[in-house]
Amino acid sequence: MDLDFIRKLIKPSDTKIVMLVMDGIGGLPKEENNLTELESANTPNLDNLAKKSICGLQQPVCTGITPGSGPGHLGIFGYNPVKYQVGRGVLAALGVGFNLLPGDVAARGNFCTVDENGCVLDRRAGRISTEKNQELCELLRSIELPDVKVFVETVKEHRLLLVLRGEGLSGDLNDTDPQEIGKKPLDFKTTSHESEKTGNYVRDFLEQAKNVLSDHYPSNMILLRGFSEKPNWPTFEEAFGLKSAAIAAYPMYRGLAKLLGMSILETGTTIKDEFTTLENNWNDYDFFYLHVKKTDSYGEDGNFDRKVSVIEETDREISRLLNLNPDVIIVTGDHSTPSLKKAHSWHPVPALLYSKYCRPDKVDHFGERACITGGLGPRFPAVDLIPLALANAKRLEKFGA
Amino acid sequence: MDLDFIRKLIKPSDTKIVMLVMDGIGGLPKEENNLTELESANTPNLDNLAKKSICGLQQPVCTGITPGSGPGHLGIFGYNPVKYQVGRGVLAALGVGFNLLPGDVAARGNFCTVDENGCVLDRRAGRISTEKNQELCELLRSIELPDVKVFVETVKEHRLLLVLRGEGLSGDLNDTDPQEIGKKPLDFKTTSHESEKTGNYVRDFLEQAKNVLSDHYPSNMILLRGFSEKPNWPTFEEAFGLKSAAIAAYPMYRGLAKLLGMSILETGTTIKDEFTTLENNWNDYDFFYLHVKKTDSYGEDGNFDRKVSVIEETDREISRLLNLNPDVIIVTGDHSTPSLKKAHSWHPVPALLYSKYCRPDKVDHFGERACITGGLGPRFPAVDLIPLALANAKRLEKFGA
Numbered sequence: 001m002d003l004d005f006i007r008k009l010i011k012p013s014d015t016k017i018v019m020l021v022m023d024g025i026g027g028l029p030k031e032e033n034n035l036t037e038l039e040s041a042n043t044p045n046l047d048n049l050a051k052k053s054i055c056g057l058q059q060p061v062c063t064g065i066t067p068g069s070g071p072g073h074l075g076i077f078g079y080n081p082v083k084y085q086v087g088r089g090v091l092a093a094l095g096v097g098f099n100l101l102p103g104d105v106a107a108r109g110n111f112c113t114v115d116e117n118g119c120v121l122d123r124r125a126g127r128i129s130t131e132k133n134q135e136l137c138e139l140l141r142s143i144e145l146p147d148v149k150v151f152v153e154t155v156k157e158h159r160l161l162l163v164l165r166g167e168g169l170s171g172d173l174n175d176t177d178p179q180e181i182g183k184k185p186l187d188f189k190t191t192s193h194e195s196e197k198t199g200n201y202v203r204d205f206l207e208q209a210k211n212v213l214s215d216h217y218p219s220n221m222i223l224l225r226g227f228s229e230k231p232n233w234p235t236f237e238e239a240f241g242l243k244s245a246a247i248a249a250y251p252m253y254r255g256l257a258k259l260l261g262m263s264i265l266e267t268g269t270t271i272k273d274e275f276t277t278l279e280n281n282w283n284d285y286d287f288f289y290l291h292v293k294k295t296d297s298y299g300e301d302g303n304f305d306r307k308v309s310v311i312e313e314t315d316r317e318i319s320r321l322l323n324l325n326p327d328v329i330i331v332t333g334d335h336s337t338p339s340l341k342k343a344h345s346w347h348p349v350p351a352l353l354y355s356k357y358c359r360p361d362k363v364d365h366f367g368e369r370a371c372i373t374g375g376l377g378p379r380f381p382a383v384d385l386i387p388l389a390l391a392n393a394k395r396l397e398k399f400g401a
Numbered sequence: 402m403d404l405d406f407i408r409k410l411i412k413p414s415d416t417k418i419v420m421l422v423m424d425g426i427g428g429l430p431k432e433e434n435n436l437t438e439l440e441s442a443n444t445p446n447l448d449n450l451a452k453k454s455i456c457g458l459q460q461p462v463c464t465g466i467t468p469g470s471g472p473g474h475l476g477i478f479g480y481n482p483v484k485y486q487v488g489r490g491v492l493a494a495l496g497v498g499f500n501l502l503p504g505d506v507a508a509r510g511n512f513c514t515v516d517e518n519g520c521v522l523d524r525r526a527g528r529i530s531t532e533k534n535q536e537l538c539e540l541l542r543s544i545e546l547p548d549v550k551v552f553v554e555t556v557k558e559h560r561l562l563l564v565l566r567g568e569g570l571s572g573d574l575n576d577t578d579p580q581e582i583g584k585k586p587l588d589f590k591t592t593s594h595e596s597e598k599t600g601n602y603v604r605d606f607l608e609q610a611k612n613v614l615s616d617h618y619p620s621n622m623i624l625l626r627g628f629s630e631k632p633n634w635p636t637f638e639e640a641f642g643l644k645s646a647a648i649a650a651y652p653m654y655r656g657l658a659k660l661l662g663m664s665i666l667e668t669g670t671t672i673k674d675e676f677t678t679l680e681n682n683w684n685d686y687d688f689f690y691l692h693v694k695k696t697d698s699y700g701e702d703g704n705f706d707r708k709v710s711v712i713e714e715t716d717r718e719i720s721r722l723l724n725l726n727p728d729v730i731i732v733t734g735d736h737s738t739p740s741l742k743k744a745h746s747w748h749p750v751p752a753l754l755y756s757k758y759c760r761p762d763k764v765d766h767f768g769e770r771a772c773i774t775g776g777l778g779p780r781f782p783a784v785d786l787i788p789l790a791l792a793n794a795k796r797l798e799k800f801g802a
Binding site: 056360362376377388391397401 | 429430437458462463464465466467468471472482487489492493627739741742747748749769773778779780
């Protein structure tokens with residue numbers, strides 16, 4: 001569904017919508033008992049909510065596609081992730097909590113090893129430590145460019161972030177990473193005045209970086225990828241008429257929400273803290289995005305039981321959510337992260353939508369297999385969630401007479 | 402699916418298709434027994450038919466969107482309602498049974514109250530009676546324009562229809578209704594030769610209307626909205642190769658069918674009458690659209706029990722339909738109208754498709770929750786119904802070799 005189509009139908013209301021995102025919630029059954037993480041978890045509150053809800057399994061991008069955190073969230077926020085693509089440089093900036101401004105150009109970087117001819121020997125510089133990375137970034141911060149501000153930030157291990165801030169820059173630049181050992185970093189092939197200008201600045205930066213790093217073998221050079229600008233999209237409020245707030249403990253998710261113009265609420269590090277933040281800000285927003293990270297983290301670690309625990313921990317806070325009496329509640333994830341795979345996956349993500357008008361189905365348990373027979377269907381597009389929430393919140397006009 | 406794609410696959414056959422549309426059939430469960438109107442109704446014939454059918458729930462427009470009668474019908478007739486939009490003026494004309502010709506420009510009107518400076522005091526003139534409206538429309542019919550014929554028709558209460566008929570007119574005109582009290586009606590901002598010409602005619606009409614109505618406070622002016630022309634779309638027969646007829650007691654639905662070039666069959670006011678009309682014309686058409694209105698009317702009234710009665714009344718006529726031995730039967734609605742909401746809603750609409758070749762699913766009852774697990778899926782696009790009916794009626798060629 002097109003944002004422009006929905007926008008014309010939006011009407012104001014004083015209803016409230018909460019979207020609880022358990023990151024990577026979907027899983028795969030383990031062999032012992034043939035149950036997934038969510039099916040194994042003891043979730044009396046989510047199950048009760050499921051009984052009063054319409055349920056299903058959503059796909060953030062489309063069938064067979066494993067979403068990154070960016071596309072996964074954009075999908076459940078109602079932005080078609082194939083149309084609204086965030087550059088990897090921008091995502092790296094969001095990930096470290098860097099405050100991108102309009103016009104900034106961001107790139108992901110790797111420390112790497114080059115030989116005396118400048119040919120790449122190791123694209124990751126032997127995966128140096130984060131501490132070493134921090135030292136080297138401090139050195140790189142000495143680099144100055146005329147008329148352009150340079151920011152260098154450590155991400156993790158060999159990974160870093162480069163941001164240029166100035167007038168008339170462009171993110172339309174190819175990667176310098178040759179993706180192969182024995183080759184020189186690639187030069188820029190630019191096609192516009194702006195990208196040529198930006199390319200010249202980055203060449204200058206790389207030339208200086210080479211000197212700064214020359215004594216720091218094996219981290220004696222950097223490779224850059226995913227040049228991109230902060231996108232200029234309709235904000236969540238422009239698109240859906242919702243004054244919205246994000247409650248998320250991790251920088252990446254605060255950054256994604258900020259990209260859509262949501263207010264970022266200060267919160268603590270626990271799930272309990274996040275629900276307290278929800279309570280404390282209840283009167284000030286129409287839409288709340290509450291993000292639970294550790295379902296994904298333990299999925300990535302392959303830790304089935306800890307993922308189950310985080311689900312149960314979240315379930316125990318559901319009564320606090322219900323006490324606020326939201327008009328619409330959505331519970332879902334931004335993608336699946338089966339512990340069995342130790343990675344994001346393409347599997348559709350359990351979802352429930354509760355409202356007084358949701359027309360409940362027969363699903364009585366919030367789990368992957370239970371949701372298959374839900375009224376939302378076994379693989380519905382994630383972008384349907386927000387329009388459906390708006391409808392249930394009486395925030396959409398009738399289409400046509 | 403695109404009309405052009407389907408059209409290339411159409412082949413002739415002597416099979417017959419009946420689409421029974423129970424307007425606003427979908428509902429919401431009431432609290433006492435957690436059953437919807439359709440689930441509460443005693444429908445042995447529809448349930449039997451469901452057992453031999455493929456079932457599901459369809460969405461006339463898309464997820465979360467509440468369809469008006471126009472888009473709802475276009476969807477089940479196979480015309481994507483987002484692409485094929487009917488103007489509100491045209492819909493008003495259809496609603497009162499006005500015989501629109503190609504090139505006619507129609508607008509909805511309101512009688513309103515203006516002060517001595519022409520500023521709007523009441524956009525609905527205190528919701529005058531339909532009788533008063535008829536008197537005033539009679540006066541407005543005295544207005545003459547050069548080279549253009551003017552038609553003025555009472556709709557209901559303060560609402561009226563204006564149609565201009567002439568050469569080179571355009572429906573591309575903004576509303577004059579300022580949507581706010583204390584403001585003057587808006588003038589036209591025209592962008593083409595045709596709309597400028599049409600705008601001048603309407604200005605002339607409004608100037609004369611002001612004089613005609615000056616002594617009729619509070620109905621001393623009119624506001625106009627939804628200017629539109631009769632659309633020039635492929636007819637139902639051009640699109641799907643079906644010689645088609647509409648059996649509908651209410652003008653709006655006869656008008657919608659006529660817009661698609663269906664033949665309009667004379668019928669009576671009861672459901673029984675409509676089935677008699679079907680029997681009497683059985684040999685003359687390939688496709689019959691039979692419309693039951695009162696499921697929607699009682700839904701809009703919030704009258705759960707009467708809506709149930711109309712469903713049961715329709716169910717009793719199903720044997721007459723089966724006796725005709727149609728090759729394909731579709732039973733569905735143009736949208737949901739839950740009695741609980743007293744209005745159209747976004748909820749998907751139960752649908753069954755029967756044919757000898759339909760490949761039945763396990764659904765054994767025609768109801769909202771039963772249809773979720775049907776073979777058509779819990780929220781399939783309504784535009785799929787006609788292509789599927791054509792396939793079952795052996796009216797589509799294989800695609801590709």
